[in-house]
Amino acid sequence: xxxxxxxxxxxxxxxxxxxxxxxxxxxxxxxxxxxxxxxxxxxxxxxxxxxxxxxxxxxxxxxxxxxxxxxxxxxxxxxxxxxxxxxxxxxxxxxxxxxxxxxxxxxxxxxxxxxxxxxxxxxxxxxxxxxxxxxxxxxxxxxxxxxxxxxxxxxxxxxxxxxxxxxxxxxxxxxxxxxxxxxxxxxxxxxxxxxxxxxxxxxxxxxxxxxxxxxxxxxxxxxxxxxxxxxxxxxxxxxxxxxxxxxxxxxxxxxxxxxxxxxxxxxxxxxxxxxxxxxxxxxxxxxxxxxxxxxxxxxxxxxxxxxxxxxxxxxxxxxxxxxxxxxxxxxxxxxxxxxxxxxxxxxxxxx
Amino acid sequence: xxxxxxxxxxxxxxxxxxxxxxxxxxxxxxxxxxxxxxxxxxxxxxxxxxxxxxxxxxxxxxxxxxxxxxxxxxxxxxxxxxxxxxxxxxxxxxxxxxxxxxxxxxxxxxxxxxxxxxxxxxxxxxxxxxxxxxxxxxxxxxxxxxxxxxxxxxxxxxxxxxxxxxxxxxxxxxxxxxxxxxxxxxxxxxxxxxxxxxxxxxxxxxxxxxxxxxxxxxxxxxxxxxxxxxxxxxxxxxxxxxxxxxxxxxxxxxxxxxxxxxxxxxxxxxxxxxxxxxxxxxxxxxxxxxxxxxxxxxxxxxxxxxxxxxxxxxxxxxxxxxxxxxxxxxxxxxxxxxxxxxxxxxxxxxxxxxxxxxxxxxxxxxxxxxxxxxxxxxxxxxxxxxxxxxxxxxxxxxxxxxxxxxxxxxxxxxxxxxxxxxxxxxxxxxxxxxxxxxxxxxxxxxxxxxxxxxxxxxxxxxxxxxxxxxxxxxxxxxxxxxxxxxxxxxxxxxxxxxxxxxxxxxxxxxxxxxxxxxxxxxxxxxxxxxxxxxxxxxxxxxxxxxxxxxxxxxxxxxxxxxxxxxxxxxxxxxxxxxxxxxxxxxxxxxxxxxxxxx
Numbered sequence: 004x005x006x007x008x009x010x011x012x013x014x015x016x017x018x019x020x021x022x023x024x025x026x027x028x029x030x031x032x033x034x035x036x037x038x039x040x041x042x043x044x045x046x047x048x049x050x051x052x053x054x055x056x057x058x059x060x061x062x063x064x065x066x067x068x069x070x071x072x073x074x075x076x077x078x079x080x081x082x083x084x085x086x087x088x089x090x091x092x093x094x095x096x097x098x099x100x101x102x103x104x105x106x107x108x109x110x111x112x113x114x115x116x117x118x119x120x121x122x123x124x125x126x127x128x129x130x131x132x133x134x135x136x137x138x139x140x141x142x143x144x145x146x147x148x149x150x151x152x153x154x155x156x157x158x159x160x161x162x163x164x165x166x167x168x169x170x171x172x173x174x175x176x177x178x179x180x181x182x183x184x185x186x187x188x189x190x191x192x193x194x195x196x197x198x199x200x201x202x203x204x205x206x207x208x209x210x211x212x213x214x215x216x217x218x219x220x221x222x223x224x225x226x227x228x229x230x231x232x233x234x235x236x237x238x239x240x241x242x243x244x245x246x247x248x249x250x251x252x253x254x255x256x257x258x259x260x261x262x263x264x265x266x267x268x269x270x271x272x273x274x275x276x277x278x279x280x281x282x283x284x285x286x287x288x289x290x291x292x293x294x295x296x297x298x299x300x301x302x303x304x305x306x307x308x309x310x311x312x313x314x315x316x317x318x319x320x321x322x323x324x325x326x327x328x329x330x331x332x333x334x335x336x337x338x339x340x341x342x343x344x345x346x347x348x349x350x351x352x353x354x
Numbered sequence: 355x356x357x358x359x360x361x362x363x364x365x366x367x368x369x370x371x372x373x374x375x376x377x378x379x380x381x382x383x384x385x386x387x388x389x390x391x392x393x394x395x396x397x398x399x400x401x402x403x404x405x406x407x408x409x410x411x412x413x414x415x416x417x418x419x420x421x422x423x424x425x426x427x428x429x430x431x432x433x434x435x436x437x438x439x440x441x442x443x444x445x446x447x448x449x450x451x452x453x454x455x456x457x458x459x460x461x462x463x464x465x466x467x468x469x470x471x472x473x474x475x476x477x478x479x480x481x482x483x484x485x486x487x488x489x490x491x492x493x494x495x496x497x498x499x500x501x502x503x504x505x506x507x508x509x510x511x512x513x514x515x516x517x518x519x520x521x522x523x524x525x526x527x528x529x530x531x532x533x534x535x536x537x538x539x540x541x542x543x544x545x546x547x548x549x550x551x552x553x554x555x556x557x558x559x560x561x562x563x564x565x566x567x568x569x570x571x572x573x574x575x576x577x578x579x580x581x582x583x584x585x586x587x588x589x590x591x592x593x594x595x596x597x598x599x600x601x602x603x604x605x606x607x608x609x610x611x612x613x614x615x616x617x618x619x620x621x622x623x624x625x626x627x628x629x630x631x632x633x634x635x636x637x638x639x640x641x642x643x644x645x646x647x648x649x650x651x652x653x654x655x656x657x658x659x660x661x662x663x664x665x666x667x668x669x670x671x672x673x674x675x676x677x678x679x680x681x682x683x684x685x686x687x688x689x690x691x692x693x694x695x696x697x698x699x700x701x702x703x704x705x706x707x708x709x710x711x712x713x714x715x716x717x718x719x720x721x722x723x724x725x726x727x728x729x730x731x732x733x734x735x736x737x738x739x740x741x742x743x744x745x746x747x748x749x750x751x752x753x754x755x756x757x758x759x760x761x762x763x764x765x766x767x768x769x770x771x772x773x774x775x776x777x778x779x780x781x782x783x784x785x786x787x788x789x790x791x792x793x794x795x796x797x798x799x800x801x802x803x804x805x806x807x808x809x810x811x812x813x814x815x816x817x818x819x820x821x822x823x824x825x826x827x828x829x830x831x832x833x834x835x836x837x838x839x840x841x842x843x844x845x846x847x848x849x850x851x852x853x854x855x856x857x858x859x860x861x862x863x864x865x866x867x868x869x870x871x872x873x874x875x876x877x878x879x880x881x882x883x884x885x886x887x888x889x890x891x892x893x894x895x896x897x898x899x900x901x902x903x904x905x906x907x908x909x910x911x912x913x914x915x916x917x918x919x920x921x922x923x924x925x926x927x928x929x930x931x932x933x934x935x936x937x938x939x940x941x942x943x944x945x946x947x948x949x950x951x952x
Contacts, residue, residue: 015836061452071742091408092740131458132432132451139436139878146873150866157865161858198808198881202815205866205885209819212859213826220851247822247829250771254764254825255818261760262753262811275753278811286815 020242024234027299034176034296041183050182053085053191054101055134060108062115063127066094069119074098081114082107085191099131101191143197147204154208162219169300170211173292177207181285188280195278203285210251211293217244218298222305225314232315234302241298252290259283371902378785378898385792397791398462398798400446400806403750405743406462409474411435411733413455423455427730432457437726438473446804446880457733460741462804471735473719476688480635480724481608482666483628484673485682485694491593491615491623581611584627588613593623602689608634614684616691626691628684632669635687637662639704641724643717646707652717654708656724663704671700687720688732753807757814764817772828773921774913779824782900786820789891806877809884816888819863823896827852827904828921836927841916845908849901856896863889 013019023030062078071088078086078098087099103111108128116123151171158167181203185192221240225233262279305311389395398404413423413431428451436449439461447470448460459474461467592598593615606612608631618624641656658666673681674697684694685708693708712720743750768776790813797803830848831841839847867886871879907913916923 015833058450089405089408090742097408097741129453129456131453132429134448134450134460139874142874143870143878146870146878149873150869153865153869154862157862194877195808195811198812198877201866201870201878201881202812202885205863206815206819208862208866209822209859212862213822213855216855216858243833244829247825250767250825250829251818251822253767254821255815257763257767258757258760258814258817259811261756261758261763262814265756265759275756275807275811278808282811282815286818 014242023241024238024299024302030295038179041179044183044186048186051191053193055194058132059101060103061129061131062098064096065125077118082111165304166215166301169297173297174207176292177288180288184284196281199278199281207289210289211297214293229317229321232318233305233311237302255286371905374898374902389792389795394795394799397794398804400804401460401462402806404463405741408741409459409738410736411457412736413731431729435474446806481631481686482633483631483684485679485684487627488679489625588627591625593625614691626684633665638724642721652712654717654720656706658704667702670697673697674699773919775921785899786895812884820892823856826855832927841914842908845904860889860893
């Protein structure tokens with residue numbers, strides 16, 4: 004572990020580091036590829052919406068001693084869809100199965116009755132509407148839209164519009180990938196999935212904001228120095244907060260991984276699996292996009308700014324003049340005093 | 355360097371870590387005690403984890419409206435019932451249609467079942483109808499009941515005149531509808547002149563009594579034949595009989611005059627002959643129960659939408675010119691007169707209030723129902739039964755085991771990476787867990803908050819977000835140490851910047867929670883609530899717990915000297931110029947504190 008500690012120190016001093024911003028095209032390409040895959044999967048496979056969203060069939064059995072687990076198994080086998088089984092107070096059982104119409108429901112009814120050892124006429128079949136009506140879904144969409152607008156406004160004020168745009172792109176990237184995975188795997192979309200997605204939404208932005216906060220601090224007085232261009236400064240800042248990013252991601256992912264691999268592994272499919280899969284994919288995508296997508300995007304946007312272009316010119320000119328002293332004292336000092344920027348100080352200390 | 359900036363913060367924060375810790379410890383003890391006192395030691399679990407009660411409602415077909423039971427109306431009803439049983443959005447109730455004309459309402463274990471059943475079943479069709487005549491509850495023995503009997507306000511002798519037995523008990527069918535039973539409360543715009551004295555109205559009442567029943571001219575456009583039939587119906591109606599009460603206004607369109615029953619202010623049944631509805635309940639934009647501070651009674655405040663406001667102003671304007679009791683306005687909820695205030699002037703502005711013999715519960719219930727709207731259909735309860743958890747108990751157990759393993763891995767990772775510092779992180783997580791658990795448990799009772807499986811998973815993710823706050827702070831401290839600072843100044847210098855990062859990022863999370871909570875309904879709202887709660891607690895714990903603990907810990911030898919197991923060993927962290935520089939820097943901010951403690 005001390006090796007990791009050393010790495011932290013080296014990252015901090017800028018002795019080692021990965022050129023996230025410089026290699027951004029590679030990562031953009033990777034992300035675009037994944038996103039396209041996700042969108043294609045969505046378009047081709049579509050999402051498998053659960054009973055809560057589109058309704059289905061409900062079977063009411065007579066009083067029975069069959070266990071809930073057994074009934075679930077039977078119902079899922081008979082219908083090929085996820086079944087929700089509840090035992091009612093009077094000993095009867097309510098089995099809800101998604102994605103069936105009246106004809107299919109009757110077929111499934113026959114199978115269920117046979118498998119559970121009941122008379123077919125005792126089992127009652129009916130269609131149920133969604134418990135997550137359109138209203139809930141529509142309001143959720145409205146809420147999402149309102150939130151996105153507010154968060155962009157907030158980020159534009161707290162940071163700047165370029166960061167707001169980059170954060171939004173990263174967020175959409177994360178959500179698309181997660182939804183795409185659902186389409187690919189074919190898991191049923193349940194309220195748990197939606198909640199998982201919303202959790203990701205919060206987490207993805209949270210993570211991006213933490214990274215941007217470091218970036219903002221590092222680049223505060225960037226025009227007062229001529230050592231680094233904006234992109235380079237952004238990259239240093241990223242590497243400086245890399246340990247934090249890794250640690251946070253590990254800490255957030257470990258419990259979810261526990262749910263997904265251990266909980267899911269023991270139990271097979273189930274609601275836990277649904278939620279933890281969306282969370283796992285989304286959290287991983289959220290951590291990845293903050294570093295590989297959001298920050299390089301900001302750098303890209305920033306480099307178009309006249310002031311940053313001018314800075315780049317100055318920096319390159321300075322480097323071209325080569326043999327001269329690397330850092331004029333005055334400027335470097337200024338960075339250290341005012342900005343407290345990690346990169347600035349790290350550079351300063353190397354004098 | 356930035357000495358003045360530094361001096362300000364640390365001095366304050368470092369001076370009283372004990373106080374902050376005391377605050378949070380007291381809060382924790384108080385919450386835990388509250389949890390045990392209220393015997394609410396576990397959070398209420400959602401229906402998916404704990405099961406609950408399932409109510410099946412069947413839509414009643416109404417004569418004259420054969421097509422009323424259709425998909426649109428059923429879905430509207432589902433939406434309204436959903437909001438009624440899940441007003442705050444945190445109770446995890448489920449509402450869905452079954453078949454053509456059934457609605458299933460699932461409410462988690464531990465909900466006030468009686469109240470829920472009343473809420474889901476009540477139609478809450480509300481009309482404002484002008485009063486044409488009022489009579490005591492029984493059938494008319496003499497040609498016409500004296501309208502003055504019930505119209506004359508609290509001082510009137512009321513039903514005593516015709517020897518009617520007071521029926522004191524509340525309506526059996528639904529307590530929610532029988533609340534505002536006073537007969538002559540004033541319906542007035544908030545802030546309008548106080549209610550005219552009861553005596554005054556009584557006088558007018560007496561004077562006009564005979565005219566009223568002699569010529570109960572309904573609205574001009576009402577056909578006379580129907581009018582006569584209605585008169586007859588009014589005369590024979592016996593409001594003391596439950597069946598007659600229920601049948602009184604059945605199948606009548608809002609645009610037709612009708613008869614209705616209700617309890618008057620003496621708690622006796624009275625009957626009303628009513629004109630066509632002037633304003634409908636669906637034109638109410640918002641309604642809520644409120645305490646009238648001046649009079650010290652509970653009232654229901656209503657706000658109409660534009661259309662409702664116009665109509666209301668128009669109708670009240672017309673009524674104000676009439677005589678008692680035709681200047682009265684009956685508020686008819688589900689065919690029953692809730693109150694019949696009189697109007698002394700046109701009420702404009704779209705605000706009105708109903709006063710009557712409300713208590714807090716009944717005022718708030720009526721307010722809820724009015725704002726969430728009327729059911730387009732009436733329903734009867736088909737069955738009420740318990741249901742088991744939709745997710746077997748093994749799901750929760752597996753989830754908890756898996757979560758525990760995941761947490762153990764988190765602890766191992768933190769210890770391996772942060773060594774001694776991990777202790778602080780773990781204790782902070784523990785503090786956060788205690789606060790979250792106790793608050794959730796208490797809210798189960800307080801606002802019906804229920805925890806479903808997604809929320810449990812959300813709480814597990816919250817571990818990550820909470821731990822991140824510590825990680826951000828720890829990394830800042832380590833950066834400061836790498837700069838060559840000693841621990842105590844490092845802890846104080848790192849704080850302002852870590853604090854900003856934590857606040858900025860938690861604000862985004864909180865924004866998400868707040869927006870979703872306000873805009874959405876149902877389970878999304880429940881999720882938003884959990885997210886908002888954990889985010890707030892994150893900030894509370896970091897400010898009042900982690901930071902003070904860190905300040906205290908920085909004073910111990912183990913951490914301050916950078917013991918290899920403290921996680922703050924300057925050598926291990928690769929602090930470049932180990933001591934020379936740190937002395938110089940540290941002496942400035944630490945000056946005032948050093949002598950005291952070292």
